[in-house]
Amino acid sequence: MEEASRIDEPNRNPNTDRSSNPNPLSSIISSAHVWPTIDGPLGLTEEASVDYARRFYKFGFALLPWLWAVNCFYFWPVLRHSRAFPQIRNYVVRSAIGFSVFTSLLLAWALTFSIGGEQLFGPVWDKLVMYNVADRLGLSGLA
Amino acid sequence: MDRNQQRPRSSILDALGEELIGILTPVSICMFTVVLLVCLLNSSSSSFSSIATAAYSETDSDSPWDKLLGAFLNSLVFVAAITVATFLLVLLFYLRCVTFLKLYMGFSALVVLANLGGEISILLIDRFRFPIDSLTFSILLFNFSVVGVFAVFMSRFSILITQGYLVVIGVLVAYFFTMLPEWTTWVLLVALALYDLAAVLLPVGPLRLLVEMAISRDEDIPALVYEARPVIRDDSRLVQRRVWREQRSNVNDDDVENNVVRSEEEEEQRSEEISVPLIDSSSSSSRPETFLEGIGLGASGAIKLGLGDFIFYSVLVGRAAMYDLMTVYACYLAIIAGLGVTLMLLSVYQKALPALPVSIMLGVVFYFLARLFLEVFVVQCSSNLVMF
Numbered sequence: 001m002e003e004a005s006r007i008d009e010p011n012r013n014p015n016t017d018r019s020s021n022p023n024p025l026s027s028i029i030s031s032a033h034v035w036p037t038i039d040g041p042l043g044l045t046e047e048a049s050v051d052y053a054r055r056f057y058k059f060g061f062a063l064l065p066w067l068w069a070v071n072c073f074y075f076w077p078v079l080r081h082s083r084a085f086p087q088i089r090n091y092v093v094r095s096a097i098g099f100s101v102f103t104s105l106l107l108a109w110a111l112t113f114s115i116g117g118e119q120l121f122g123p124v125w126d127k128l129v130m131y132n133v134a135d136r137l138g139l140s141g142l143a
Numbered sequence: 144m145d146r147n148q149q150r151p152r153s154s155i156l157d158a159l160g161e162e163l164i165g166i167l168t169p170v171s172i173c174m175f176t177v178v179l180l181v182c183l184l185n186s187s188s189s190s191f192s193s194i195a196t197a198a199y200s201e202t203d204s205d206s207p208w209d210k211l212l213g214a215f216l217n218s219l220v221f222v223a224a225i226t227v228a229t230f231l232l233v234l235l236f237y238l239r240c241v242t243f244l245k246l247y248m249g250f251s252a253l254v255v256l257a258n259l260g261g262e263i264s265i266l267l268i269d270r271f272r273f274p275i276d277s278l279t280f281s282i283l284l285f286n287f288s289v290v291g292v293f294a295v296f297m298s299r300f301s302i303l304i305t306q307g308y309l310v311v312i313g314v315l316v317a318y319f320f321t322m323l324p325e326w327t328t329w330v331l332l333v334a335l336a337l338y339d340l341a342a343v344l345l346p347v348g349p350l351r352l353l354v355e356m357a358i359s360r361d362e363d364i365p366a367l368v369y370e371a372r373p374v375i376r377d378d379s380r381l382v383q384r385r386v387w388r389e390q391r392s393n394v395n396d397d398d399v400e401n402n403v404v405r406s407e408e409e410e411e412q413r414s415e416e417i418s419v420p421l422i423d424s425s426s427s428s429s430r431p432e433t434f435l436e437g438i439g440l441g442a443s444g445a446i447k448l449g450l451g452d453f454i455f456y457s458v459l460v461g462r463a464a465m466y467d468l469m470t471v472y473a474c475y476l477a478i479i480a481g482l483g484v485t486l487m488l489l490s491v492y493q494k495a496l497p498a499l500p501v502s503i504m505l506g507v508v509f510y511f512l513a514r515l516f517l518e519v520f521v522v523q524c525s526s527n528l529v530m531f
Contacts, residue, residue, distance in 0.1 A: 039302050042373065048299070066286035067293070074301040106279060114274040133277045134265045 036085050038076045046085065049075065053091040060098060065106070068099035163486060165371035166446045167479065169310050170456060174478070176314045177457040178464040178471055181321055184266055196327060214326040218334035225335075229342065229349040236356060236365060244365040249296035252312060252367070256288040259315040295367065302372050309369045313450050317457035321465070328462050329507065335455060336503035343497040354495040369453065373445040446486070452498040456482075459506045466514060469521065473513035477505040 037043030044052060056071040075092045078085050118125045126132055133139075196217055205213070235244055261284050268275060294300050294308040323331070342348035357364045456478050463470040481502030489496050524530040 037301070042302060044299055052299075062289075063282060064286050064289055066290050070290055070301065070304060073304070106282065110275065110279045113276045113279070117274065128276045128278070130265065130275045130277050130280045131269045131272065134269065139262065139265050 034077060034081055034084055036078050036088055037074055039074075043074075046088075049078075049085070050087045050091075053078075053088045053095075057091040057095050057098075060095060065099045065102035068095040068102070071095040072099065162371065162446055163483070166369075166448055166486070167482065169306060169369060169371075170448070170453060170482065171475075171479070173310050173313045173317065173453045174457050174460045174475060176310075177317045177321065177461040180263065180314070180318050181461045181464045184263075184270060196323060210324075210326040211330070214324075214330035217327045218331045221331055222334050222338045225338065226342075226349065229353075232365075233349045233352050233356075236353060241362075241365060245296065248365065248367060249292050252295040252308075253288055253292045255312050255315055256291040256308075257284060259319060260284065260287065260311070263315060263318060306369065306372075309367060309450055310453070312367065313369075313453035313457060317454045317461060320454065320458045321461035325462070325465075328458065329510075332455060332459055332503050333507060336500040339497040339499040343495060350497075351495070367450040368447050369450055370445050370447045446489075448498060452502075455499060456502060456506070459503060459510070463506075463510050467518065469518055470510050470513045473509040473517065474506045477509040478502045481505040 035041060035043055036046055036049040043049075053071060053075060056067055056074075060068040060071065072079065072092055072095055075088055078088045078092050079096070082089070112120070113125075113128070116125075121128070232244070264280070264284065267273070268280075290304075291308045291311070294305045295312075321328070339350075342350040343354075345351065353364055459478065460471055460474050463474040481504070482498065484501050485496060485498050521530070
């Protein structure tokens with residue numbers, strides 16, 4: 001039964017038939033299959049998922065922790081069923097670690113900045129805070 | 144609405160309701176967010192220059208007749224620009240320059256998210272004096288925009304995140320459009336409703352050509368289109384991923400850079416999205432089975448609503464919010480009713496329909512009725528303690 005569903009997937013090319021009816025059997029089969037993405041049957045196949053997970057992981061190094069977070073969110077079933085998809089899980093777990101590390105660093109800096117305020121930083125605070133920077137660069141007016 | 148009788152399978156109300164909710168929720172969220180922004184930011188005094196004020200800039204001292212005339216001219220210019228841009232899009236789609244269109248869409252999403260998103264965030268930070276520093280802010284903005292571009296650009300991405308980003312883009316563009324002068328806004332909305340009607344229903348209309356080409360080639364229209372998550376029901380036979388056909392390869396562009404005052408900030412908005420009509424994807428269904436299939440809201444069909452529709456509904460409600468919240472309620476109900484009517488017509492006619500006309504017309508009528516008559520009535524009643 002598993003075989004049938006795996007074979008069926010690559011054939012389900014979304015670019016072609018709009019009005020074809022896959023046999024009713026496949027819908028029953030596919031409901032028993034565990035999908036790697038959070039969208040379930042509407043999401044990616046397993047082969048494509050590995051590719052996506054890897055790409056998201058690599059792109060996340062360009063100062064994009066949110067991309068790592070999205071990666072974890074999108075492949076949430078991979079994190080939940082720990083044995084199902086070893087390759088994808090590798091990237092997703094690393095993305096999760098990367099996201100947590102980056103976020104904690106960023107949060108630490110942002111909190112220090114906002115709570116410390118002038119007392120900690122002195123006059124530099126006024127130069128760094130966003131609304132002043134925006135005023136200086138003329139970004140806060142709209143017209 | 145009687146649920147007491149036993150139904151062997153899920154009723155049409157359940158099935159239909161879920162589809163409708165799938166499209167009404169993001170529209171409502173978009174409108175709500177724009178109203179919130181309008182109420183928080185109160186920027187009624189800004190003079191916003193864009194293509195929509197190219198012909199005439201409204202000032203307070205003009206007579207009503209002058210304002211009306213100026214508004215007409217502005218709308219004419221804007222609708223003309225949009226027509227030209229849509230025909231350009233049709234031409235490019237006809238010549239199969241899909242990659243270019245996709246790149247352009249990604250680029251415009253980046254501009255909207257980074258530029259407009261950044262400006263609105265700065266306005267909010269300024270308003271609330273939020274002590275965030277520029278480094279954190281730039282990192283957050285960078286993250287937000289780049290992932291947004293991914294969501295729009297890549298054809299297979301998390302449905303929820305893509306929908307979220309499309310709604311955010313709609314909110315940002317709509318907020319900027321609410322800053323147009325008042326008369327121009329109303330006349331523009333009516334003009335766009337008429338344009339939408341013409342462009343989708345006339346045989347020579349650009350949108351109709353676009354839809355027909357897309358259907359004949361079985362591709363998706365290259366534009367920013369919100370697609371509701373397809374509803375998969377237990378008795379459905381179709382667990383298809385047809386919704387992920389090459390969609391969103393482009394936004395119809397309206398990037399006519401015009402005589403703007405501050406060119407680096409007045410990127411004219413991708414309001415071409417307006418033009419994408421309301422489509423029901425399962426229109427070519429030949430399946431006879433259930434009644435639901437027959438009315439075009441079958442399991443694999445997902446309702447698609449162009450982002451421009453989101454934008455202009457929100458502009459209407461945002462502009463109503465600038466007057467009073469009473470008009471907001473009236474316009475919101477009118478727009479939702481109009482959208483419901485449009486969806487019903489969609490299931491009857493089974494082809495692409497313009498989503499703007501009915502809602503905008505109802506919205507405009509209700510705005511003026513509420514403003515001119517309802518408010519007076521309610522205020523008088525309240526102040527005399529008849530109704531409060």
